[in-house]
Amino acid sequence: MTTRPVLTDPNEKLRQVSEKISDKALGSEELNTLITDMVETMKIENGIGIAAPQIGVHKRLIIIDTGDGPQALINPEITARSLRKIESEEGCLSVPGVYGFVKRHREIKAKAQDRNGNEVTFKARGLLSIVLQHEIDHLDGILFIDKVIRYTSPPRM
Numbered sequence: 001m002t003t004r005p006v007l008t009d010p011n012e013k014l015r016q017v018s019e020k021i022s023d024k025a026l027g028s029e030e031l032n033t034l035i036t037d038m039v040e041t042m043k044i045e046n047g048i049g050i051a052a053p054q055i056g057v058h059k060r061l062i063i064i065d066t067g068d069g070p071q072a073l074i075n076p077e078i079t080a081r082s083l084r085k086i087e088s089e090e091g092c093l094s095v096p097g098v099y100g101f102v103k104r105h106r107e108i109k110a111k112a113q114d115r116n117g118n119e120v121t122f123k124a125r126g127l128l129s130i131v132l133q134h135e136i137d138h139l140d141g142i143l144f145i146d147k148v149i150r151y152t153s154p155p156r157m
Helices: 029-044 126-139
Strands: 049-051 061-064 071-081 085-092 095-105 107-113 119-125 148-151
Touching (some): 029 049, 061 126, 071 126, 085 126, 095 126, 107 126, 119 126
Antiparallel strands (some): 061 071, 071 107, 085 095, 095 148, 107 119
């Protein structure tokens, strides 16, 4: 178990689109080590989610923990979005000290693979929906500050 440094904005690596993880890589020691390191890093940083690009790895992998223990989601994608949106305050390990309100879909349906390659599908609402949307944005090079409608703490200059 190793913690890895979290990249902070501005850093062009945070703006890169991540690559899909191949079926061949599923269950590999390299992927399992990455998952373990990301879980450890997220815990040390007091996060509830982390995406691989935040530690400089451009693979479609996120870790989320909204209270039920950390879960690794490989190649996650949103398959359906509610029309209704909600505003909630967000922060980000890669944008320390900055918080703001973001409008996101109230409910989503998503699918991903677990660390063994099994497909996982779920409906998410509330905090889980917000965290999933936030972390999947990272995989596409999008930071929450790109979507802030109003800041609750001043953005860094």
